[in-house]
Each structure stands twice: as C-alpha cells, then as structure tokens.
Amino acid sequence: MVYLDHAATTPMLPEAVQAMTAQLTVTGNASSLHAAGRRARRTVEEARESLAASLGARPSEVVFTAGGTEADNLAVKGLYWARRAADPARTRVLASPVEHHAVLDAVEWLAEHEGATVEWLPVDSYGRVHPDALREAIARNPGDVALATVMWANNEIGTIQPVHELSAVATEFDVPLHADAVQAFGQLDVDFGASGLAAMTVSAHKIGGPYGIGALLLGRAYAPVPVLHGGGQERHVRSGTLDTPAIAAFAAAGRYAVAHREEFDRDIGALRDDLIKAVRAAAPDAVLGGDPDPAGRLPANAHFSFPGCEGDSLLLLLDAQGIECSTGSACTAGVAQPSHVLLATGMSPALARGTLRFSLGHTSTAQDVSAVADAIGPVVERARSAGLS
Amino acid sequence: MTDDAPRTDDAPRRLRVLAAMSGGVDSAVAAARAAEAGHDVTGVHLALSENPKSFRTGARGCCTIEDSHDARRAADVIGIPFYVWDLAERFREDVVDDFIAEYEAGRTPNPCLRCNEKIKFAALLDKALALGFDAVCTGHYATVVTNPDGSRELHRASDMAKDQSYVLGVLDDRQLAHAMFPLGDTRTTKAEIREEAARRGLFVAKKPDSHDICFIADGDTQGFLAKRLGAAEGDIVDESGTVVGSHEGAYGFTIGQRKGLRIGRPAPDGKPRYVLDISPVTNTVTVGPAASLDVTALTAIRPRWCGRPPTSGPAAYTAQLRAHGDETEVTAELVDGTELRVSFTTPARGVAPGQAIVLYDGTRVVGSATIATTERRVGAGA
Numbered sequence: 001m002v003y004l005d006h007a008a009t010t011p012m013l014p015e016a017v018q019a020m021t022a023q024l025t026v027t028g029n030a031s032s033l034h035a036a037g038r039r040a041r042r043t044v045e046e047a048r049e050s051l052a053a054s055l056g057a058r059p060s061e062v063v064f065t066a067g068g069t070e071a072d073n074l075a076v077k078g079l080y081w082a083r084r085a086a087d088p089a090r091t092r093v094l095a096s097p098v099e100h101h102a103v104l105d106a107v108e109w110l111a112e113h114e115g116a117t118v119e120w121l122p123v124d125s126y127g128r129v130h131p132d133a134l135r136e137a138i139a140r141n142p143g144d145v146a147l148a149t150v151m152w153a154n155n156e157i158g159t160i161q162p163v164h165e166l167s168a169v170a171t172e173f174d175v176p177l178h179a180d181a182v183q184a185f186g187q188l189d190v191d192f193g194a195s196g197l198a199a200m201t202v203s204a205h206k207i208g209g210p211y212g213i214g215a216l217l218l219g220r221a222y223a224p225v226p227v228l229h230g231g232g233q234e235r236h237v238r239s240g241t242l243d244t245p246a247i248a249a250f251a252a253a254g255r256y257a258v259a260h261r262e263e264f265d266r267d268i269g270a271l272r273d274d275l276i277k278a279v280r281a282a283a284p285d286a287v288l289g290g291d292p293d294p295a296g297r298l299p300a301n302a303h304f305s306f307p308g309c310e311g312d313s314l315l316l317l318l319d320a321q322g323i324e325c326s327t328g329s330a331c332t333a334g335v336a337q338p339s340h341v342l343l344a345t346g347m348s349p350a351l352a353r354g355t356l357r358f359s360l361g362h363t364s365t366a367q368d369v370s371a372v373a374d375a376i377g378p379v380v381e382r383a384r385s386a387g388l389s
Numbered sequence: 390m391t392d393d394a395p396r397t398d399d400a401p402r403r404l405r406v407l408a409a410m411s412g413g414v415d416s417a418v419a420a421a422r423a424a425e426a427g428h429d430v431t432g433v434h435l436a437l438s439e440n441p442k443s444f445r446t447g448a449r450g451c452c453t454i455e456d457s458h459d460a461r462r463a464a465d466v467i468g469i470p471f472y473v474w475d476l477a478e479r480f481r482e483d484v485v486d487d488f489i490a491e492y493e494a495g496r497t498p499n500p501c502l503r504c505n506e507k508i509k510f511a512a513l514l515d516k517a518l519a520l521g522f523d524a525v526c527t528g529h530y531a532t533v534v535t536n537p538d539g540s541r542e543l544h545r546a547s548d549m550a551k552d553q554s555y556v557l558g559v560l561d562d563r564q565l566a567h568a569m570f571p572l573g574d575t576r577t578t579k580a581e582i583r584e585e586a587a588r589r590g591l592f593v594a595k596k597p598d599s600h601d602i603c604f605i606a607d608g609d610t611q612g613f614l615a616k617r618l619g620a621a622e623g624d625i626v627d628e629s630g631t632v633v634g635s636h637e638g639a640y641g642f643t644i645g646q647r648k649g650l651r652i653g654r655p656a657p658d659g660k661p662r663y664v665l666d667i668s669p670v671t672n673t674v675t676v677g678p679a680a681s682l683d684v685t686a687l688t689a690i691r692p693r694w695c696g697r698p699p700t701s702g703p704a705a706y707t708a709q710l711r712a713h714g715d716e717t718e719v720t721a722e723l724v725d726g727t728e729l730r731v732s733f734t735t736p737a738r739g740v741a742p743g744q745a746i747v748l749y750d751g752t753r754v755v756g757s758a759t760i761a762t763t764e765r766r767v768g769a770g771a
Contacts, residue, residue, distance in 0.1 A: 312472055312474065313516075313520055315472075316431065316470065316472055316520065317520060317521070319470055320429075320431070320470070382519070382520060382521060383520070385519045386516050386519035386520045387516075387519070
C-alpha cells in the first residue's frame with residue numbers, strides 16, 4: 001500500500017504506542033486523592049508540561065479535549081459566549097472561509113442559534129487571509145467583535161496563514177484570535193507563547209499520537225464558557241475524567257514531532273516537491289492548489305485539480321492500484337461536493353470537483369512518490385474519459 | 390476493456406465488476422457472490438435523492454443516508470472498495486420528472502424500468518465502462534445467458550416467484566453484455582437469501598424489503614403527485630357521460646382502479662365500478678363495470694429488444710403487463726419498426742397507457758415497449 005493520506009491520520013509512532021500501552025494497565029483517576037490517583041495525576045501533569053514545552057506554552061495553558069473538533073468547538077462557542085456575556089454588543093464573529101468544518105460549522109451554528117453575525121474574511125487565490133483584511137474588518141467596529149478565528153495551515157491545500165501578523169492585529173484591538181493548528185503542529189514551528197494567540201487547537205492523531213485526544217491551548221486571561229459541564233476538570237473549562245494513557249501518548253508524539261520537525265521539513269518537503277514535479281510531468285494541465293512557494297505551504301501537502309475529472313473517479317482508480325489519497329478533507333467525502341476551501345479561493349465548481357490531496361508523513365518514502373508518478377498519467381486520462389457525471 | 394463487443398467465451402474469468410449497492414439485502418448478497426466468484430468487485434451506492442436527509446428514515450433500500458451507510462457497511466464486510474456516486478440530477482431528470490409528466494398526461498409509468506434503462510444501465514454503466522470496469526452487477530432476479538456466438542439473452546430468474554426480468558426488459562444487447570445478476574439462478578426463498586446474508590455477516594439480512602417506488606417515501610403516490618401537480622377538480626363520469634362524482638386531479642387515478650373513487654351513487658346494476666379511462670385534456674375520469682376493462686388489443690411504442698429483434702410478421706409470445714403480473718398469451722407484430730401491435734388471446738384487464746409490456750418467448754425476454762393505446766371489447770378505447 002502507498003499511504004498518502006497522512007493529513008487524515010498518520011501511523012502512530014512507536015514512542016506513542018509505548019507511552020500509551022504502559023499506562024493502559026495502570027489504575028487511577030487523575031482527580032482521585034489516593035495513591036493511584038496521585039500516580040495518574042503525576043503522569044498527566046508531566047505530559048501536560050511536556051506538551052506545553054513542545055508548543056511554547058505554559059502548562060496551565062494546556063486544556064485536554066477529546067480531539068481537534070472538540071477543541072475548536074470549545075474555542076469558538078466558549079469564547080463567543082464568554083465575550084458576549086461580558087458585553088452584549090459583542091456578537092460579530094470573524095472567520096476565514098477556508099476553515100475546517102469543526103470551526104466552520106461551529107461558527108454557522110452560532111449564527112443560527114446564538115444571534116452571531118458572521119463575517120467571512122476575504123482570502124486570496126491561495127486561501128490566505130491578509131492581516132490588512134483582518135484589520136479592516138475589526139476596525140469597522142472593534143466593540144462588536146466577539147472573536148476571530150483563522151487556521152494556522154489549511155488541511156486541504158496546505159496554505160500557511162500569517163498567524164503572527166494576524167495575531168498582532170487582533171491583540172492591538174483586544175480581540176481574541178483562535179487558530180486551528182491541527183495540521184501545522186509537527187510540520188511548522190508552532191510556538192503558542194510567541195504567537196500571541198488567545199487559543200489554539202491541536203490534535204494527537206495527526207502527529208503520530210492516538211485518536212480521541214487533543215488540546216486547546218488557552219491563554220490564561222481567557223475563560224470560555226464550557227461546552228461540557230461536569231466535574232470541573234481542566235480549569236473548569238472542560239469537564240470529564242482525564243484519559244491518562246492517551247495524554248501520555250500525545251505528549252510522547254509531541255516530543256518526537258518537535259525533535260524531528262526540521263528533518264521532516266527538509267526530507268518530507270523534498271519528497272513532496274518530487275511528487276509535485278512528477279504529477280505535473282504526467283498531467284501537464286493539473287492545477288496545483290494553494291501556494292506554489294514551498295515556504296508558503298505545509299511541507300507534506302500536495303493538492304491538485306485535474307480539469308474534466310471527477311475526484312471520486314481519480315480516487316477509485318488510484319485505490320484500485322493500492323495508492324491511498326483523498327479528494328480533500330475526509331469529512332466531506334460522502335457524496336462528493338466541491339470543496340468550500342477551493343470555492344473560497346475562487347476556483348470554478350467544475351474544476352473543484354476534480355481534486356486530489358496527497359499528504360505525506362513520517363513513513364513516506366521515495367517509492368511512494370514513484371508509485372504515484374507511474375500511475376497518475378493513465379489514471380487522469382481514464383478519469384477524464386469517464387467525465388463529470 | 391472499454392470496447393462494447395460481447396464476450397465470446399463462457400469460461401469464468403476475473404472481471405472488474407461495479408456492484409450497485411442500494412443498502413438492501415439483495416444487492417449486498419449479489420455483490421458478495423460476485424466477489425466470491427473471484428471477480429474484482431467495487432461497490433457503489435447511487436445517491437439518487439437531491440436532499441437525502443429529507444427522505445424517510447426507515448429502511449426501504451434506496452435514497453437515504455441510512456441506506457448509504459448500510460451499503461458501505463456491507464461493502465466493508467465483503468471486503469471491497471466502496472464509493473457513493475451522486476446521480477441525483479440525472480435521476481430527477483430521467484426518472485422522477487418523467488414519472489410526474491406521465492401521470493400528468495393520464496398515463497401510468499413504471500419508474501423502475503426507466504431507472505434501469507436510463508440510470509443503472511446507462512449513466513452508471515457508461516461511467517463504469519469508462520473507468521475500466523467490465524460489468525455492472527445488481528441484485529435483480531434474472532438470468533443472462535451467453536450464446537455460442539457471443540450474443541446475450543435475458544431470461545427469467547430460475548425462481549418465477551422472485552423473477553424481476555420485467556423491470557429489466559428495457560435492456561438492449563449492449564447493456565446486457567455488461568450486466569451481471571448473481572441472484573438470477575437462485576432457487577431459494579427470500580428467507581434463504583436473508584440466511585445467506587446473515588451467514589456472510591451482512592447485517593442488512595434483517596432489513597425490510599424495499600417498496601416499488603423508492604423516491605416516494607411513504608408509498609403515497611397520489612399525495613406525491615398532488616404536491617407537485619396541485620389539485621385540479623374534475624368530473625367522474627360513467628360510460629354514458631353522466632357525471633357520477635368528482636375528483637381532485639385526474640392524474641391520481643390508474644386504469645383498473647376500484648378503490649378510492651368516492652362515488653356516492655351506486656351503479657344501476659349494483660356492481661362495482663372501475664376506472665376505465667383518464668382524460669387529462671378534459672380532466673375527466675370515466676368509470677364503468679369490470680367487463681368494460683377487458684382489453685383485446687393494444688399498440689405500444691418505443692420498442693427495445695433484449696438481444697436479437699423479433700422476426701417480421703405476427704408471432705406468438707407470452708406477455709407481462711405489470712411488475713408482479715401474470716403471463717398472458719398474445720400475438721405481436723412490429724409495424725414500421727417503431728410500433729408494436731399486440732392482440733390478446735384472452736382479454737386482459739387493468740391495462741393502462743404508459744405501462745410497459747414485456748414480451749417473452751418461453752423464459753427468454755424478447756423485449757419491451759410502452760403501451761400507447763388500448764382497444765376494448767366494449768365501450769370506448771383509451
């Protein structure tokens with residue numbers, strides 16, 4: 001199998017597997033006072049400190065959640081509710097239109113059910129939000145902005161946002177900015193402290209950790225209204241018994257990812273460049289999605305649109321040859337719809353239907369790239385003959 | 390692999406097969422059998438509803454998110470790739486809109502035949518062939534026979550009780566050449582198919598059977614049509630033209646229908662009355678006694694031949710006029726290559742324009758055509 005869908009999920013690292021399995025047989029609720037509880041709590045807090053160090057944050061800024069989707073919901077809804085409670089005028093939500101559905105749908109839910117006014121920030125043809133656009137949107141009426149949310153790097157086309165500049169603008173107006181850094185963590189230098197962000201989402205299974213565990217990095221000044229109520233764990237922001245084995249494994253994966261980040265950037269980035277070259281050679285009319293400058297996109301991301309092809313057809317034909325990739329984000333892959341990310345970049349709906357996302361990861365090899373190089377030409381030709389249904 | 394030439398060998402060979410999976414038990418077992426026979430099978434669920442969430446949430450084998458999930462689950466158990474293809478627009482244009490227009494014109498269409506002709510063995514088959522597949526596999530109960538010369542014949546299923554060759558009577562030679570019906574030679578009860586599904590670990594084994602019209606969620610055809618065509622009050626008259634009642638839309642009636650006429654006054658002879666004729670132009674429904682329903686002959690248009698066309702001149706066949714109808718003996722002749730003239734040995738009842746007549750020679754499906762006009766023994770023809 002040629003697995004090129006690491007942005008969907010990437011194989012668990014041996015370090016993470018070991019950290020997790022070591023804890024699975026240990027009893028103890030991290031909230032209990034007895035010895036078993038203290039032991040679990042120590043594991044959790046060491047992991048928290050480790051993950052904080054990996055992300056340039058303070059340990060108290062790490063709020064564990066059951067994954068990226070939950071962290072995004074907590075940030076968007078929780079900050080909205082808290083900011084509006086402090087000042088009822090704050091009902092405007094500024095969001096990039098290329099967000100993952102975990103942010104996009106949470107924002108739309110606020111508009112439908114909580115009286116939010118959503119303003120989609122303009123993006124360029126790479127899906128990038130310019131700091132001036134954020135400044136213009138906030139400056140129009142700084143008093144009514146509840147929050148802004150712009151992802152660190154896009155999951156479909158890999159475009160990196162100017163997070164530091166955006167954050168500087170938001171800070172200037174005292175507006176909390178949230179960034180979904182699920183794809184950025186492990187691939188880019190993600191330093192929460194230096195970023196000036198109010199909140200930031202990360203997820204374990206995208207960096208070689210287990211499923212079902214993520215975190216919201218949350219500046220100490222912020223107290224979002226909880227989405228989940230209960231025992232008051234995690235700064236009373238996210239109740240629920242802590243998942244000690246998963247948290248330990250998340251921290252282990254985080255350490256590995258940060259220690260190997262530069263090597264990943266260099267080696268996987270080079271493989272990705274080879275893959276782009278190979279696809280362009282085999283299918284000259286393929287349109288590269290996102291920023292063509294390697295510095296402007298995730299090192300592991302290659303995204304293409306193939307005119308006249310149905311993404312599902314391309315996927316089916318590659319799958320039949322043992323090449324596993326995606327048409328975009330796995331969440332939209334039921335009945336094929338043109339990606340909202342591509343439409344936001346100004347791509348025509350017809351072209352947006354013929355997309356493939358190849359995402360590399362820590363197990364990717366030159367053989368994977370040459371398998372795609374060999375297969376892609378005939379696959380595109382055949383998919384084109386099947387046309388758009 | 391994309392050539393349309395029929396195969397000339399009967400030897401089992403590994404084909405690339407696209408299995409249409411509705412989420413029901415039959416198509417799941419069909420896909421499993423194709424895979425077990427050694428073929429390289431890929432499952433595909435056709436999304437035919439443009440707004441699947443608004444459709445029913447029960448389990449009837451088509452059109453819902455739940456059905457799509459069930460089909461995917463079955464494909465995972467069989468161990469084959471699975472995709473959802475969105476053919477909703479084609480389905481609406483070719484099947485649903487046609488269904489409504491036919492009823493509006495006073496005819497009684499069969500959307501399943503239409504779907505097989507235009508969607509499963511056209512839109513789907515064409516895409517499958519272009520993508521390098523050799524055949525489309527469905528859970529229909531019918532048999533494809535390959536002749537020594539490579540030509541194909543469509544036959545009734547081994548088990549007449551489950552035979553579905555009627556709804557496949559629209560398939561031409563090229564479509565048949567790429568059709569695979571793994572349930573066709575099954576001489577088992579439905580319970581046994583369910584047992585086979587359970588044995589294969591397919592949890593759809595217990596799913597209820599699908600109804601005839603997948604896109605009418607609650608089975609209320611009249612309500613479905615009324616919503617789209619609106620109420621249009623008109624007269625119900627007897628054969629002499631006397632008004633005996635009123636209706637809210639002639640399209641809501643089917644020739645041969647007895648129930649739901651809501652005629653206050655009983656017939657002079659006290660016998661039940663049936664719908665004899667529907668006239669969309671005058672928005673009139675004509676009713677009369679059962680004997681007036683007897684059709685002695687009909688003409689049918691848009692003939693399609695399953696394999697070789699019939700020889701010229703009148704010939705004897707058996708005919709089927711409804712999906713679950715009995716066989717009846719007829720003499721049929723193709724006139725000018727476009728019109729089929731059929732006379733019944735024994736008069737037939739409940740024959741409505743718009744329905745398909747499927748001709749058989751023994752178990753072999755000869756072809757089908759859409760009924761245009763009928764001749765009655767007594768009273769006016771429709």
